[in-house]
Amino acid sequence: MTHAADHAIRQRREAFNRALAGADLEAIGPLLAQGAVLVTGTDSAVISGRKAQLAAWEREFAASLRTIYTRSPDTILVSPVEPIALEHGRWQGVTAAGGLPLASGTYTAKWRRTGADWVIEAEIYLTLA
Secondary structure (H helix, E strand, O other), rough: OHHHHHHHHHHHHHHHHHHOOOOHHHHHHEEEEEEEEOOOOOOEEEEEEEHHHHHHHHHHHHHHEEEEEEEEEEEEEOOOOOEEEEEEEEEEEEEOOOEEEEEEEEEEEEEEEEOOEEEEEEEEEEEEO
8 A cells, every 4th residue: 555655646746746837727626635725835825725726826827927836755654544645845946937946945745545546635835945
């Protein structure tokens, strides 16, 4: 279970990264739990719920100076007693036009298996640069 879950979560994270790069809201929705919570890295703003997160991404995708965010998992710890896992890694935001680094840091994400899929329940970001 642990190896398969690790692999599945990494695949889902890569799908999320592709969706962010491609400004694909339809691909992001199924990756988020209905009540997913995101705490931003700089001002600790809380974006609560799938609908609110999709609205935030829609605004981000429409920005004239759009930022593309990438999350790179370092470790995934899968619970042996519940269908949950914790991902820890690094994130980076770069300009869509030119790929110039704007910000970066670390993050932690909590995943839950629902049926055959893993969805993000919570993410917290720390801006380091």
